[in-house]
Every structure is written in C-alpha cells, then in structure tokens.
Amino acid sequence: xxxxxxxxxxxxxxxxxxxxxxxxxxxxxxxxxxxxxxxxxxxxxxxxxxxxxxxxxxxxxxxxxxxxxxxxxxxxxxxxxxxxxxxxxxxxxxxxxxxxxxxxxxxxxxxxxxxxxxxxxxxxxxxxxxxxxxxxxxxxxxxxxxxxxxxxxxxxxxxxxxxxxxxxxxxxxxxxxxxxxxxxxxxxxxxxxxxxxxxxxxxxxxxxxxxxxxxxxxxxxxxxxxxxxxxxxxxxxxxxxxxxxxxxxxxxxxxxxxxxxxxxxxxxxxxxxxxxxxxxxxxxxxxxxxxxxxxxxxxxxxxxxxxxxxxxxxxxxxxxxxxxxxxxxxxxxxxxxxxxxxxxxxxxxxxx
Ligand SMILES: Cc1cc2nc3c(=O)[nH]c(=O)nc-3n(C[C@H](O)[C@H](O)[C@H](O)COP(=O)(O)OP(=O)(O)OC[C@H]3O[C@@H](n4cnc5c(N)ncnc54)[C@H](O)[C@@H]3O)c2cc1C
Numbered sequence: 018x019x020x021x022x023x024x025x026x027x028x029x030x031x032x033x034x035x036x037x038x039x040x041x042x043x044x045x046x047x048x049x050x051x052x053x054x055x056x057x058x059x060x061x062x063x064x065x066x067x068x069x070x071x072x073x074x075x076x077x078x079x080x081x082x083x084x085x086x087x088x089x090x091x092x093x094x095x096x097x098x099x100x101x102x103x104x105x106x107x108x109x110x111x112x113x114x115x116x117x118x119x120x121x122x123x124x125x126x127x128x129x130x131x132x133x134x135x136x137x138x139x140x141x142x143x144x145x146x147x148x149x150x151x152x153x154x155x156x157x158x159x160x161x162x163x164x165x166x167x168x169x170x171x172x173x174x175x176x177x178x179x180x181x182x183x184x185x186x187x188x189x190x191x192x193x194x195x196x197x198x199x200x201x202x203x204x205x206x207x208x209x210x211x212x213x214x215x216x217x218x219x220x221x222x223x224x225x226x227x228x229x230x231x232x233x234x235x236x237x238x239x240x241x242x243x244x245x246x247x248x249x250x251x252x253x254x255x256x257x258x259x260x261x262x263x264x265x266x267x268x269x270x271x272x273x274x275x276x277x278x279x280x281x282x283x284x285x286x287x288x289x290x291x292x293x294x295x296x297x298x299x300x301x302x303x304x305x306x307x308x309x310x311x312x313x314x315x316x317x318x319x320x321x322x323x324x325x326x327x328x329x330x331x332x333x334x335x336x337x338x339x340x341x342x343x344x345x346x347x348x349x350x351x352x353x354x355x356x357x358x359x360x361x362x363x364x365x366x367x368x369x
Pocket of ligand 1: 038039040041042043044061062063064068069070071074075079080081082113114115116144145146147148149150281282283284313314315316324325326327329
C-alpha cells in the first residue's frame with residue numbers, strides 16, 4: 018500500500034469517501050459508525066497517536082460516565098475504541114494537521130495537510146475537539162523569528178544537534194529524554210526547569226542528576242527571560258533563576274518541551290459560522306452550513322450541546338446515516354441492528 022511519503026513524491030491525492038479530521042474519541046467512533054454502513058474512513062490528526070484529549074491531557078484518569086463501563090481509564094477507552102474499529106481498516110495519517118479544506122466544483126472536497134498529504138473527499142467529518150494539539154511556546158519576545166531554525170519544539174533529526182551547544186527547557190519526559198539522549202553527542206547540554214521537582218520518570222531524573230554531578234551536563238532552576246542575538250542569529254539566552262538572579266548562556270539551539278495544548282488553528286479560516294470557537298450544526302445530521310461537511314464532538318455547537326464523550330458518540334451515529342445518504346442519495350438507509358444484521362456482522366468480521 019502507498020504511504021503518505023510515496024504519495025507526496027508522486028503528487029498523488031488520496032480519493033476517499035470520508036475523511037475525518039481528528040482522532041479523538043468522537044472521530045474514532047465515527048469510523049465505527051461509518052464502517053457499519055460500509056463506508057471506509059481516513060483519519061488525520063496533528064498528534065502522533067489516537068485519543069485526542071483523553072490520550073494527551075488525562076490518559077491515567079478514570080472516566081465514570083461511559084455507558085456500561087462503570088469505570089474506564091481514559092487511555093483504556095482509546096485502546097478499546099481502536100480495537101472496536103479494527104474490522105473497518107481505517108487509514109491513519111498521524112502527525113499532520115489539516116491546514117486546508119475547500120469545496121471543489123465537482124461537489125467533492127480538497128483537503129491538504131501540513132505534511133503535504135492531499136485528499137479528494139466526498140464527505141468530511143470535522144471531529145477536531147477543542148482544536149489541534151500544538152506545542153506550548155517558549156513565550157519570549159522575538160522567539161517566533163527563530164522557530165524551526167534555532168528554537169525547536171520537536172526533534173526531527175537528532176543528528177542536527179550533534180556538536181551544538183543546547184539549552185533544553187522543561188521538566189517532563191520529553192525534556193529529560195532528549196537531554197539524556199543528546200548529552201555526550203551535543204557540544205554541551207544545559208537543562209532549564211522552573212523548579213527542582215520534575216514530572217519525568219524518576220529514573221531519568223536520577224540519571225540527569227548523576228550527569229550533572231559528574232560535570233557532563235548542567236541544570237539551572239529558572240525560566241527564560243530574554244533572547245540574546247547577534248545579527249540575525251540567536252546567540253544564547255538570559256535566564257531568570259529561581260533565586261531572582263539572572264544568568265547568560267551561549268547557545269546554538271534552544272529546545273522547549275512544555276507539553277501540548279489545543280488551539281483551534283486553521284479551522285477558524287474555513288468560513289464556518291463559529292460560536293465560541295465551535296461550529297454550528299443541525300441536530301438531525303450534524304451537518305455544518307456546507308452540505309457534505311459534518312461536525313461532531315467538542316468542536317460542534319447546537320442548542321443544549323454538552324461537551325461529553327457520550328454526546329460525540331451519539332452525534333457520530335446520526336452523522337453516519339446522513340453521510341450514507343449524502344454519498345448515495347438514491348438509496349434509502351435502513352436502520353439495522355448489529356445483533357441481527359448479517360451484512361453488519363460480515364463487516365464486523367463476526368459472521369464469516
Ligand atoms: C481533564 C479532563 C477530564 C475529562 N473527563 C471527562 C469525563 O469524565 N467524561 C466525559 O464525557 N468527558 C470528559 N472530558 C471531555 C472529553 O475529553 C471531551 O469531550 C472529548 O475528548 C471530546 O472528544 P473529541 O473527539 O470531540 O475531541 P478531542 O478529544 O479534543 O480530539 C480532537 C482531535 O482533533 C485533532 N485536530 C484538531 N484540529 C485538527 C486539524 N486541523 N488537523 C488534524 N487534527 C486536528 C486534535 O489534535 C485532537 O487530537 C474531560 C476533559 C478533560 C480535559
């Protein structure tokens with residue numbers, strides 16, 4: 018099967034019946050409901066993994082209001098949804114944000130992602146939650162100009178940092194893992210965190226402390242106060258230490274790992290009527306003001322909307338029926354039960 022990279026190389030678009038933007042619980046269950054009706058889905062998410070808020074913001078927390086599951090861990094819910102949609106073989110396109118969505122003259126939709134993947138879709142489901150998960154920025158004046166060149170929020174190629182003077186910000190697993198990985202390969206590594214307690218795995222923290230004691234890397238308790246520049250290059254940073262003093266550090270690159278937070282992002286520019294950053298839909302089809310584009314889960318709004326996982330599941334079921342009719346207007350879609358429908362059982366792989 019062609020990968021996204023193969024398709025980029027040939028400039029090929031993926032022709033799809035349904036593209037779902039967002040692989041949170043609503044987007045995942047949309048795959049299931051469409052699959053029961055014989056419709057295959059492509060799912061795109063900025064995150065590198067499924068689960069949206071459940072996986073990114075509270076994976077270890079228990080959820081108590083999923084029907085028939087008195088208690089279910091948030092990551093467990095995502096794992097169960099992934100298992101449930103397996104028979105429908107959705108195609109996942111992770112680590113890419115849908116940046117462009119527009120209607121074509123032939124009534125289908127063009128979608129383009131930040132990684133260059135292009136789709137021509139007959140129906141689109143926006144299941145984008147509170148928005149696309151983006152790295153929290155360093156929050157220092159003038160920082161944007163250096164993003165991607167000398168200020169980084171992810172590591173694309175570790176080799177780019179070999180021999181370089183690095184200042185790494187953060188106290189979670191990403192910051193510690195990269196500090197430990199790059200120590201010894203980079204020219205120098207300074208870890209900066211606003212306090213002496215870390216969220217990262219205790220073993221990583223212990224190893225970092227050993228390396229600091231051995232003089233192989235440095236740790237500063239503090240935050241960034243300002244950038245130091247030389248012409249159009251970043252020359253280093255001024256830190257504000259937790260004792261109130263300041264410290265200048267020379268650096269070739271700054272790496273910041275402050276976690277991710279959802280940001281509405283490109284959806285705001287697609288021309289939908291937004292009410293408090295949510296897209297208005299009808300409650301029969303969960304269709305937006307653009308026929309063929311549907312919105313489910315936290316991203317939508319209608320009278321009485323409640324931003325609950327349960328609501329997203331219900332909306333996915335009704336949207337699936339509407340999408341089936343949209344794709345095939347001449348064919349009436351009858352309600353069938355999974356308990357008794359041979360065709361649904363065949364699609365589920367339980368009657369073969
Ligand atoms: C701490 C906490 C506890 C909660 N507890 C409960 C609970 O007990 N019960 C309950 O029912 N609800 C709970 N919720 C709310 C619940 O998590 C949300 O209602 C649910 O996650 C919404 O699902 P969703 O699929 O609509 O959106 P999300 O989970 O937000 O997923 C949306 C996905 O879309 C992606 N995306 C957005 N824009 C783009 C784009 N342009 N391109 C590509 N990808 C994009 C995002 O990266 C994200 O992964 C809780 C929320 C929090 C924060």
